[in-house]
Every structure is written in C-alpha cells, then in structure tokens.
Amino acid sequence: MSSPQALLAEIPRLRRYARALTGNPARADDLVQDTLERALGKWLLWRPGNLRAWLMTMMHNLFVNELRNTSAIEYRDEGDLPDVPVRARQTDGLELRDLDRALQALPAEQREVLLLVGLEELSYEAVARISGVPVGTVMSRLSRARARLRGLLTGAAPHPTTSAKPRLRVIK
Amino acid sequence: MSAGPPFSDAELNAWVDGRLDGERRAALDAWLADHPSHGRELEDWRRINESLRAAYEPTLNEAVPMRLRMAPPRLPSRQLAAMLGWLALGGVIGAAGGYRYGAHALQTSALPPAAIAATGQMDVVRRAAIAHAVYSPEQRHPVEVGADQEAHLVAWLSKRLGTPLRVPQLGAHGYHLMGGRLLAAEAGPGAQFMYETAKGERLTLYVSAQQAGDTGTGFRFAEEAGIAVFYWFDHGFAYALSGKSTRESLLPVAETVHRQLAP
Numbered sequence: 001m002s003s004p005q006a007l008l009a010e011i012p013r014l015r016r017y018a019r020a021l022t023g024n025p026a027r028a029d030d031l032v033q034d035t036l037e038r039a040l041g042k043w044l045l046w047r048p049g050n051l052r053a054w055l056m057t058m059m060h061n062l063f064v065n066e067l068r069n070t071s072a073i074e075y076r077d078e079g080d081l082p083d084v085p086v087r088a089r090q091t092d093g094l095e096l097r098d099l100d101r102a103l104q105a106l107p108a109e110q111r112e113v114l115l116l117v118g119l120e121e122l123s124y125e126a127v128a129r130i131s132g133v134p135v136g137t138v139m140s141r142l143s144r145a146r147a148r149l150r151g152l153l154t155g156a157a158p159h160p161t162t163s164a165k166p167r168l169r170v171i172k
Numbered sequence: 173m174s175a176g177p178p179f180s181d182a183e184l185n186a187w188v189d190g191r192l193d194g195e196r197r198a199a200l201d202a203w204l205a206d207h208p209s210h211g212r213e214l215e216d217w218r219r220i221n222e223s224l225r226a227a228y229e230p231t232l233n234e235a236v237p238m239r240l241r242m243a244p245p246r247l248p249s250r251q252l253a254a255m256l257g258w259l260a261l262g263g264v265i266g267a268a269g270g271y272r273y274g275a276h277a278l279q280t281s282a283l284p285p286a287a288i289a290a291t292g293q294m295d296v297v298r299r300a301a302i303a304h305a306v307y308s309p310e311q312r313h314p315v316e317v318g319a320d321q322e323a324h325l326v327a328w329l330s331k332r333l334g335t336p337l338r339v340p341q342l343g344a345h346g347y348h349l350m351g352g353r354l355l356a357a358e359a360g361p362g363a364q365f366m367y368e369t370a371k372g373e374r375l376t377l378y379v380s381a382q383q384a385g386d387t388g389t390g391f392r393f394a395e396e397a398g399i400a401v402f403y404w405f406d407h408g409f410a411y412a413l414s415g416k417s418t419r420e421s422l423l424p425v426a427e428t429v430h431r432q433l434a435p
Contacts, residue, residue, distance in 0.1 A: 118221040
C-alpha cells in the first residue's frame with residue numbers, strides 16, 4: 001500500500017468526494033490537487049496504514065481552511081434555507097443538480113459528515129478521526145444533515161427525533 | 173407523536189446505514205412498525221445514501237485530469253522526483269488508461285493534425301475508447317440501465333443529453349442491445365450504448381452533443397491495441413462505434429448505425 005500507485009488509485013475516490021463536497025467540478029479538482037500535493041510532500045514521513053483515511057483527513061483540513069479563508073457563507077441559519085422544497089417528489093431519481101444544490105444548503109460540517117458516511121461508507125469512528133470531533137458529534141451532525149436534506153429534497157417536515165429541535169406537527 | 177423515538181442518534185443512524193445489529197435492530201424495527209411516519213423518515217434517510225452514490229458515481233469513471241496526475245512537488249527530493257516521474261509517465265488507473273488509446277489512435281489515423289486540432293475529434297475518440305475499454309469487459313455491471321427497459325433508457329439519456337436520442341438496432345449484424353449508461357465528461361454528458369453477440373463480443377456506441385460549428389463528416393477510423401473506432405459527426409452529434417474488431421468487420425455495422433440514425 002505504500003507505493004505511489006496506491007495514491008493514484010485513490011484519485012477517483014477523492015474526486016468523487018470533493019465533487020459532492022464542493023458542488024463544483026473545478027473547485028473539486030483544485031481541492032484534490034491540493035490534497036495530492038500535500039500528500040506527496042508528506043509521503044516520506046508517512047507510515048503505512050489507512051491511506052484513504054489519511055488522504056481524507058488532509059482533504060478535510062484543506063477544505064476547512066479554505067472555508068475559513070473565504071467568508072463563512074457556508075454556515076447558514078435555519079431561516080436562510082429556501083422555503084420552497086427543491087423537489088417536491090422523487091420521480092426518476094434525484095437530479096444531480098438538485099442534490100448538489102440541496103447539499104450546498106447544508107452547513108459544511110454536516111455535509112462533510114453525511115458524505116463521509118453515506119457516500120464514502122466510512123465507519124463513524126473513522127469519520128470522527130477525519131473531522132477531528134467526537135463520535136457523538138458525528139452522530140448528531142449526521143442526524144441533522146439527514147433530516148434537513150430530506151426536507152430540502154422532499155418538502156417533508158422532520159420528526160422530532162432526539163437531535164432535531166422539538167416541534168409540534170399534526171401527522172395526517 | 174410529540175416524543176421522539178426511544179433510540180439514540182447513533183442507533184437511528186446505524187439502522188439507516190445497515191450497521192445496527194441484534195436486539196437493538198429488532199427493537200427498532202418493531203418500533204418503526206408501530207410508528208410508520210418515523211419509518212418513512214428513516215427510509216428516506218436510507219434513500220439519500222442511495223441517491224448520493226448514484227448521483228456521484230459517474231465521477232469515479234471519469235478520466236482523471238492530467239493535472240492531477242502531475243502534481244508539482246512542494247518538497248523536491250530525489251525520491252519525490254522519482255515518484256513524480258512515475259506519476260507523469262501515466263500509471264494506468266481505471267479510465268485514465270484510455271488517454272493512451274486516444275493519443276495513439278490518432279497517431280495512426282490518416283487525419284492531418286490540423287483537422288484534429290480544429291475540432292473536438294480527439295476528445296471524441298478518446299472518450300469513446302476510454303468508455304469502451306472501461307465498461308466492455310465488465311461482467312456484472314456493463315450497463316446502468318438494461319435493454320429490458322429500453323424506453324426508459326432512451327428517455328433518460330435523451331433528457332440528460334438534452335436532445336432526443338435513438339438507439340440503432342444491430343440485430344442484422346448479430347448484435348443485440350444490452351443497455352446503456354450516462355458518461356460524464358468535461359465537455360458535457362455523453363451516452364454509451366452497449367451491444368453483444370451470442371458469443372459475447374461487445375460493441376459500444378458513444379454519442380455526445382457537439383459544439384456548434386461541427387458540421388457533418390464522413391467516417392473516420394482509428395485503432396489501437398485491438399480496439400477499432402469508427403467515428404463521425406452529424407447534425408450536432410458526435411458518434412463513435414468501438415469494438416475489439418477489425419476495420420473490415422466493423423465498417424458495415426457503422427454504416428448501419430449511420431443509416432438508422434440519419435434524420
């Protein structure tokens with residue numbers, strides 16, 4: 001696993017994750033390129049282990065730095081979310097751009113956790129290590145991300161699960 | 173309905189991700205059966221996972237851009253330089269291997285370089301050959317949508333390409349339609365239809381919308397490593413028919429495709 005070939009083999013996965021994370025193909029490849037450059041720079045220091053998690057951790061750090069350096073527009077209050085659901089019904093599967101748009105409406109920290117679990121299928125513990133937060137935080141971010149994304153995609157209101165804010169709602 | 177479920181975030185999420193086992197899973201299943209609206213919500217959560225994987229799957233199959241295979245060094249060293257040299261030589265990773273097909277294919281074609289530079293032909297041949305090389309050996313998932321759903325396939329790909337598509341019938345040549353898939357490309361989406369003979373020989377037809385200004389052309393031929401590609405441009409579309417075949421045996425099939433697709 002410690003050959004450059006292994007690094008090359010990770011590029012498609014990195015691109016997929018970055019594509020979903022940034023919602024923008026060019027920005028995604030910039031992020032992948034920065035990650036690869038950093039990986040190559042650190043390569044000689046690296047001890048064989050989980051290459052993918054190592055790369056994802058670097059990508060996380062770069063992404064967070066990028067967000068800090070730009071304005072904090074990614075973090076929105078509930079009130080800033082669109083009133084109208086992006087898509088009222090799912091007919092022939094979700095359109096990529098609808099999904100892109102809905103993902104970008106999530107706070108970056110929630111989007112990242114959702115993608116690492118739902119798209120990359122990493123363990124909760126691995127996600128906690130990558131994003132540098134406790135597993136409990138991963139779980140609550142995940143619940144919030146899922147509830148909010150569901151609302152954006154289907155127009156359905158969330159249930160008062162353990163994490164979402166309690167709200168009264170008549171279920172028909 | 174005002175109380176939340178008697179399960180933790182960790183358990184609800186683990187259920188969604190298929191990671192909840194044993195008693196707690198059985199208990200949550202039972203609870204959801206009694207609380208169907210919660211059940212629907214968790215099912216939607218699960219569907220979000222599926223949608224994410226389906227939506228971003230094409231990125232995995234795209235050719236890796238050259239700039240990502242030639243990341244410049246930040247800390248030059250002999251070992252690093254050696255490694256970068258290896259990267260620049262183009263280790264073949266998945267679809268990226270197709271770059272070689274495209275480049276070599278054009279070197280052996282009879283096209284003058286100016287003609288290649290003037291149009292997006294190199295891209296078309298390259299993308300078609302990449303897509304053929306990547307998907308035609310697939311045993312389990314050669315296509316995204318099978319021929320048993322041909323109407324759905326055509327409607328879906330037409331929608332994604334933004335223009336009505338037709339699927340040629342190649343039964344006269346012994347090829348039946350297996351199905352198709354959507355291909356993501358920087359220049360815009362493309363569609364790939366795959367055909368197979370009773371003996372398992374496969375052909376792929378690549379279709380993409382072209383930039384304005386590409387007028388119709390005759391057949392052009394390229395070949396590399398046993399993959400033959402006939403390609404042509406017609407009424408705003410680029411077509412490329414690829415197969416592990418010879419020029420002589422592929423040409424009549426290409427003519428049939430061209431004839432059937434002519435408006």
